[in-house]
Amino acid sequence: MMDKEIFVNLLQDRQFKAVRSILNVMNAVDIASLLSELEDKELALAFRLIPKEEAAEVFANMNNSMQSYLVEMFTEKELKELLDDLYMDDTVDLLEELPANLVGRILNNVSQSKRNMINVLLNYPDDSAGSIMTTEYVGLRQNMTVAESMAHIKRTGIHKETIYTCYVTERRRLIGIVTAKDLLIAEDDTLIKDLMETEIISVNTHADQEEVAQLFTKYDLLAIPVLDAENLMVGIVTVDDAMDVMVDEATEDITKMAAMSPSEKPYMETSVFSHAKNRIPWLLILMLSATITGTIINRYEEAFATIPLLVSFIPMLMDTGGNCGSQSSTLIIRGIALNEIHFKDTLMVIFKEFRISLIVSCVLATANGLRIFLMYHNGLLAIVIGCSLVFTICIAAMIGCFLPLAAKKIGLDPALMASPLITTLVDTCSIIIYFTIATYAFHLHL
Amino acid sequence: MMDKEIFVNLLQDRQFKAVRSILNVMNAVDIASLLSELEDKELALAFRLIPKEEAAEVFANMNNSMQSYLVEMFTEKELKELLDDLYMDDTVDLLEELPANLVGRILNNVSQSKRNMINVLLNYPDDSAGSIMTTEYVGLRQNMTVAESMAHIKRTGIHKETIYTCYVTERRRLIGIVTAKDLLIAEDDTLIKDLMETEIISVNTHADQEEVAQLFTKYDLLAIPVLDAENLMVGIVTVDDAMDVMVDEATEDITKMAAMSPSEKPYMETSVFSHAKNRIPWLLILMLSATITGTIINRYEEAFATIPLLVSFIPMLMDTGGNCGSQSSTLIIRGIALNEIHFKDTLMVIFKEFRISLIVSCVLATANGLRIFLMYHNGLLAIVIGCSLVFTICIAAMIGCFLPLAAKKIGLDPALMASPLITTLVDTCSIIIYFTIATYAFHLHL
Numbered sequence: 001m002m003d004k005e006i007f008v009n010l011l012q013d014r015q016f017k018a019v020r021s022i023l024n025v026m027n028a029v030d031i032a033s034l035l036s037e038l039e040d041k042e043l044a045l046a047f048r049l050i051p052k053e054e055a056a057e058v059f060a061n062m063n064n065s066m067q068s069y070l071v072e073m074f075t076e077k078e079l080k081e082l083l084d085d086l087y088m089d090d091t092v093d094l095l096e097e098l099p100a101n102l103v104g105r106i107l108n109n110v111s112q113s114k115r116n117m118i119n120v121l122l123n124y125p126d127d128s129a130g131s132i133m134t135t136e137y138v139g140l141r142q143n144m145t146v147a148e149s150m151a152h153i154k155r156t157g158i159h160k161e162t163i164y165t166c167y168v169t170e171r172r173r174l175i176g177i178v179t180a181k182d183l184l185i186a187e188d189d190t191l192i193k194d195l196m197e198t199e200i201i202s203v204n205t206h207a208d209q210e211e212v213a214q215l216f217t218k219y220d221l222l223a224i225p226v227l228d229a230e231n232l233m234v235g236i237v238t239v240d241d242a243m244d245v246m247v248d249e250a251t252e253d254i255t256k257m258a259a260m261s262p263s264e265k266p267y268m269e270t271s272v273f274s275h276a277k278n279r280i281p282w283l284l285i286l287m288l289s290a291t292i293t294g295t296i297i298n299r300y301e302e303a304f305a306t307i308p309l310l311v312s313f314i315p316m317l318m319d320t321g322g323n324c325g326s327q328s329s330t331l332i333i334r335g336i337a338l339n340e341i342h343f344k345d346t347l348m349v350i351f352k353e354f355r356i357s358l359i360v361s362c363v364l365a366t367a368n369g370l371r372i373f374l375m376y377h378n379g380l381l382a383i384v385i386g387c388s389l390v391f392t393i394c395i396a397a398m399i400g401c402f403l404p405l406a407a408k409k410i411g412l413d414p415a416l417m418a419s420p421l422i423t424t425l426v427d428t429c430s431i432i433i434y435f436t437i438a439t440y441a442f443h444l445h446l
Numbered sequence: 447m448m449d450k451e452i453f454v455n456l457l458q459d460r461q462f463k464a465v466r467s468i469l470n471v472m473n474a475v476d477i478a479s480l481l482s483e484l485e486d487k488e489l490a491l492a493f494r495l496i497p498k499e500e501a502a503e504v505f506a507n508m509n510n511s512m513q514s515y516l517v518e519m520f521t522e523k524e525l526k527e528l529l530d531d532l533y534m535d536d537t538v539d540l541l542e543e544l545p546a547n548l549v550g551r552i553l554n555n556v557s558q559s560k561r562n563m564i565n566v567l568l569n570y571p572d573d574s575a576g577s578i579m580t581t582e583y584v585g586l587r588q589n590m591t592v593a594e595s596m597a598h599i600k601r602t603g604i605h606k607e608t609i610y611t612c613y614v615t616e617r618r619r620l621i622g623i624v625t626a627k628d629l630l631i632a633e634d635d636t637l638i639k640d641l642m643e644t645e646i647i648s649v650n651t652h653a654d655q656e657e658v659a660q661l662f663t664k665y666d667l668l669a670i671p672v673l674d675a676e677n678l679m680v681g682i683v684t685v686d687d688a689m690d691v692m693v694d695e696a697t698e699d700i701t702k703m704a705a706m707s708p709s710e711k712p713y714m715e716t717s718v719f720s721h722a723k724n725r726i727p728w729l730l731i732l733m734l735s736a737t738i739t740g741t742i743i744n745r746y747e748e749a750f751a752t753i754p755l756l757v758s759f760i761p762m763l764m765d766t767g768g769n770c771g772s773q774s775s776t777l778i779i780r781g782i783a784l785n786e787i788h789f790k791d792t793l794m795v796i797f798k799e800f801r802i803s804l805i806v807s808c809v810l811a812t813a814n815g816l817r818i819f820l821m822y823h824n825g826l827l828a829i830v831i832g833c834s835l836v837f838t839i840c841i842a843a844m845i846g847c848f849l850p851l852a853a854k855k856i857g858l859d860p861a862l863m864a865s866p867l868i869t870t871l872v873d874t875c876s877i878i879i880y881f882t883i884a885t886y887a888f889h890l891h892l
Contacts, residue, residue, distance in 0.1 A: 025644070025645050026645065027645060027647065027665065029664055029665050029666075150630060153630050153631070154630060154631055157627060157630060157631050158631055163626075163627050163630060164610050164626065164627075164668075180609075180610065180626055180630065181603060181609050181610075184596060184599050184600060184603060184609060184626065184630075185599070185600055185603050185604055198471070199471050199472065199473060201473070216689065217686075217689050217690065217693060218475055219473065219475050220475075220686035222610075222668065222685070239668070239685055239689075240663075240666035242689075243662065243663050243685075243688075243689060243692065244663065246689065246692055246693065246696075247663060247692065247784065250692075250696040250700075251780055251784070253700075254696075254699075254700060254703075254776060254780050255776065255777070255780070257700075257776070258769075258772050258773050258776035258777075258865065259769055259772075259773065260773050260776070260777075266781065266784075266786045267777050267778070267780075267781040267786060267787055267795075268781075268786065268787065268791070268794075272798060272801045272802050272805070273805070275798075275802045276802050276805035276806050276809075279770070279773050279802070279806055280805075280806055280809050280810070282769075283766060283769055283770065283773075283806065283810060284809070284810060284813060286765060286766070286769055287762060287765070287766045287810055287813070287814060288813075288814075288817070290761050290762040290765040290766065291759075291762050291814075291817070293761040293762070293765075294758035294759055294760070294761055294762055295758065297757055297758045297760075297761070298754075298755070298757075298758045301754045301757075304750070304754070304757060305751065305754060308744075308747045308750070308751060309744070311743055311744075311747075311750060311757055311760075312740035312741065312743045312744045313737075313740055314740070314743075314757075314760060314761070315736050315739040315740055315743070315760070315764060315873050315877070316733060316736040316737050316739070316740055318761060318764065318765075319732060319733070319736040319739075319764075319866075319869060319870060319873065320729060320732070320733045320736065322768075322869070323704075323705055323728075323729055323732055323866045323869075324725070324729065326704050326705075326865065326866070327704050327705065327706050327725050327729075330700060330701065330703070330704035330706070331701070331704075331706075331713050332713070334697055334700050334701070334713075335712065335713040335714075338693065338697070338712075340712045340713060340714065341713055341714065345714070348714075349713075352718060352721075355718045356718050356721045356722050356725070359718070359719070359722035359726075360722050360725055360726055360729065363722075363726050363730070364726070364729060364730060364733055367730055367733070367734075368733060368734075368737075371734070371737070419704065419772065419865055420765075420769045420772070423765060423768070423769075424765060427761050427765065431761070
């Protein structure tokens with residue numbers, strides 16, 4: 001990795017030749033990250049020294065504020081050159097983030113046909129296949145030979161995001177797929193129609209991006225064709241975009257599972273105020289529902305007035321129940337996200353969780369019962385705590401596995417049914433179970 | 447998707463021609479999933495009807511019990527044919543899962559050189575780049591022309607997992623990379639040394655697979671070369687394996703964050719006993735540490751003997767503190783996993799969390815204070831609960847962000863510092879804060 005200080009010094013000393021040769025051997029991603037540490041003025045200077053054929057890729061890897069600054073600085077000619085080299089999906093991403101005045105500048109510098117295409121792409125719903133696809137793919141005809149196809153790729157391929165999967169279309173209808181591997185291995189005079197695969201895995205423009213990413217992992221694809229409502233081919237999603245989607249979706253699930261609204265940006269780039277806004281709503285809901293548990297405790301005021309020691313087991317019971325419930329819900333939520341668990345499995349899952357929680361609860365109840373017996377020499381107390389643990393853990397596991405599946409069934413995101421919500425519900429159950437058993441065992445009359 | 451019933455009927459009626467033509471148009475992944483629903487006897491029969499060129503890929507997509515069964519059923523000739531077509535990484539995966547007697551049969555049916563290679567691959571540590579790489583890649587020489595290279599690929603490419611990135615080596619040392627796109631677009635007589643990229647992103651055989659997967663997302667790669675300790679090229683990791691790693695690592699993190707040991711297999715395929723074994727250890731630890739909170743509560747026995755209402759706010763305080771702590775820790779753990787947050791950012795992160803928790807706690811304290819004032823007409827109680835909330839939430843956020851960073855620093859997995867552990871710690875803090883404020887406010891003398 002290039003040292004930032006050295007680079008800045010070279011730049012300030014106007015050693016442009018040295019800067020150019022450094023940039024020449026660097027990777028576009030690393031250049032973008034090096035440039036992100038420069039001041040605005042140096043940024044514009046450095047960007048103009050990047051080899052022309054890499055400039056668009058470096059630009060695509062920059063963050064929004066750098067992109068906005070550069071678009072503002074560019075001459076019309078520079079902007080036009082950049083836009084010519086930028087892939088369609090990156091252009092659309094750029095437009096979605098730029099301030100309105102710069103959007104206008106960009107739309108004025110692309111051709112009419114590209115402008116029409118951009119408008120179509122901007123209209124696809126967020127998180128749909130249409131919103132992440134690119135429209136630049138290699139199209140072939142079924143009567144071409146392999147040699148003709150390779151000549152076609154040589155002519156047009158440089159502007160395509162991928163040339164490794166080629167699409168055979170007839171009146172814009174997708175009829176087959178040929179991989180670059182097939183082309184490279186086949187004889188020159190083979191016809192495309194004899195080479196192409198006709199069993200095609202494709203998605204609709206409105207398909208959810210998570211679904212698209214799952215197809216990539218399931219079938220080990222490098223690209224997937226996107227068809228519109230009339231089954232005409234409109235673009236492709238490439239594997240690098242699918243990987244980004246997978247990372248984003250996992251982050252979104254993890255965030256929701258901790259009772260937060262997901263943020264679009266990384267932690268550091270999200271403002272304090274947005275962070276607070278993402279966290280407060282669920283905390284409020286959960287805090288107010290936790291007061292229900294408090295109200296229930298009030299009903300047993302006399303029990304712990306008589307035996308104050310009872311209060312000291314409340315945190316342990318609540319925490320253990322909550323932890324068991326979140327273990328179950330976490331596994332189920334992840335299983336649903338990976339398409340391994342479906343609603344039709346509900347009964348099987350509940351039965352499985354029941355058996356697991358029986359084993360878990362017996363081990364935990366024995367351990368804690370022993371501890372209590374040794375500490376307080378009170379066998380009855382040990383039994384009361386042990387029984388409360390068994391019931392709490394079993395009910396926690398049931399709630400933990402059922403709620404995410406039920407949420408999925410009624411169209412809610414299962415990730416919302418995670419630890420915090422389960423904990424709040426399990427708390428109430430554990431308190432009721434505990435005091436019911438305790439009042440009965442110690443003959444407390446309420 | 448093919449209907450299982452129809453397929454089984456055709457198979458049982460010995461309509462082999464029909465079965466063959468069905469299998470002929472199906473994708474290898476879908477065939478494997480269709481076959482997984484068959485009885486063992488039908489499985490062997492159906493497998494033999496799969497087009498020869500797809501058999502190995504179908505086999506690689508099967509689960510272990512199906513693979514074991516088939517290896518047992520195969521004649522030596524069939525086994526040899528399968529092993530010839532199976533990629534090296536799939537062969538190694540197979541060997542790692544098979545019972546010992548079948549491993550012997552397989553090693554007897556591969557060539558000496560392949561056997562040596564398998565032994566090397568089996569010795570790489572789990573989860574290392576070496577354990578997920580394949581040794582079949584396209585190697586080129588720098589003095590070859592593009593036309594010679596393409597002829598070389600045509601001869602050898604069919605047995606390579608990917609031909610889209612070719613590796614230029616000299617005495618096994620990697621000196622350059624040429625993509626199939628470069629080859630297809632360049633003129634026939636261009637020399638490889640003039641075409642190849644010499645700034646190479648590579649990994650060592652012992653690199654952690656998570657690190658490898660992160661390079662794929664960062665640089666949008668399709669394959670990455672793997673070098674041994676002497677910097678000699680030994681294999682490549684392809685993007686499909688990197689995607690599997692990403693999914694597995696996210697699942698592992700999510701599982702650990704819910705205080706469980708991760709399972710190698712999907713939920714449904716993990717036995718009840720293994721599930722229980724994965725869950726019990728952390729539950730035990732957390733349960734026993736939660737009793738500390740209980741012991742602390744005991745010290746304040748007199749406080750809630752005087753004002754029993756105080757007990758009823760314990761669950762709400764504990765839950766809210768726990769939720770805030772797990773919000774912070776979740777974001778930090780994910781940020782660390784995605785390489786967005788580093789230990790050097792600790793102070794900045796703590797300061798950020800402090801400001802966030804101030805906003806969050808003021809909102810929550812106001813909401814709850816108002817509720818209490820309206821319900822109990824007790825201003826002092828409202829203030830006590832409000833102040834306890836503010837302190838609890840701020841401390842919870844500090845603990846939630848600091849622990850994962852500290853864990854990372856000392857080489858522990860940050861995911862272990864998630865909700866359950868944070869909750870247990872925060873509980874103790876919230877109880878102490880709460881009763882300290884309450885005894886002071888209500889002049890309770892302990």
